[in-house]
Amino acid sequence: MFSAAIFDMDGLLIDSERTIMNTWIAVGQELSVPVRPVDYAEIIGRSLPECHAMLARMFDAEPVFQEALARVRQRLHSPTTPPVFPLKPGVHDLLTTLVKAGVPCAVASSSSGQEIRSRLARVGVLDFFDAIAGGDEVVRGKPDPAVYELAASRLEKSPGDCLAFEDSENGVLAAHRAGIRVVTVPDLKQPSVEVIGVSFAKLESLDQAIECVSTWFGVELLTQDTSRDVVNDSAHQNFPCK
Structure with missing residues (x-):
């Protein structure tokens, strides 16, 4: 016991992982970088620095990753349209x-x-x-x-x-x-x-x-x-x- x-x-x-994953997928599409759910799943549960390192490899070029990160953060933390994590x-x-x-x-x-x-x-x-x-x-x-x-x-x-x-x-x-x-x-x-x-x-x-x-x-x-x-x-x- x-x-x-x-x-x-x-x-x-x-229920936050799904929203966060879908945001990365959407931003990847905007930047012509495919982010597959099966690849993103390997990130789940890791520390933030490790997540960012793995995502940076997906986006290949550091400037592209930094742009993607900025867009994701804006969407997840926008005070006008905060995501609902029920x-x-x-x-x-x-x-x-x-x-x-x-x-x-x-x-x-x-x-x-x-x-x-x-x-x-x-x-x-x-x-x-x-x-x-x-x-x-x-x-x-x-x-x-x-x-x-x-x-x-x-x-x-x-x-x-x-x-x-x-x-x-x-x-x-x-x-x-x-x-x-x-x-x-x-x-x-x-x-x-x-x-x-x-x-x-x-x-x-x-x-x-x-x-x-x-x-x-x-x-x-x-x-x-x-x-x-x-x-x-x-x-x-x-x-x-x-």
Whole structure:
């Protein structure tokens, strides 16, 4: 059993990866540079410097990449037309269930601490988290374990006490290398055999995790309201809460 939960953000808590990817694809088309979803998927979960280095190779010439980066940033951060990064299914109910059960939660994301706080505050879930660890606070990004190690230390928990939730292969490997068991919830890319092999469980949505809170964290839930739909859904009846 575990006593703390650590979450990735982009693609897991909020539906942001798709918007960001589509923005890069659109800008690439404008600049006559093909950005394929299959190539972009290799970037997901990495630190910002690593993402930029990989994108720069896609755009070949540095001036072209810098122009693309400027256009993407303008579109993603424009105060007049901000992108909507909504919560993914099950997030609010799962966080509510964990907090009511007294399970401390943290975020371990490749995004900067400032971006994490901004995006989570915008969708009303920032206050659920006891600690934040951002990609700008570690030397190496995912799949390096540093950001997960930082999140666990800020919760004052050992890695073995924590259960992580991740959508990307790089994120799963980062948590695994930190000694943290990890639940994989794929977003844009299905996990490899290697990633499935090191995962504690694989879910289609965080909705499915709600019914497992009592088993995974050894707590008695104060209310079953948030999980009623999940429990009664026949699609989830055979899901194993290990």
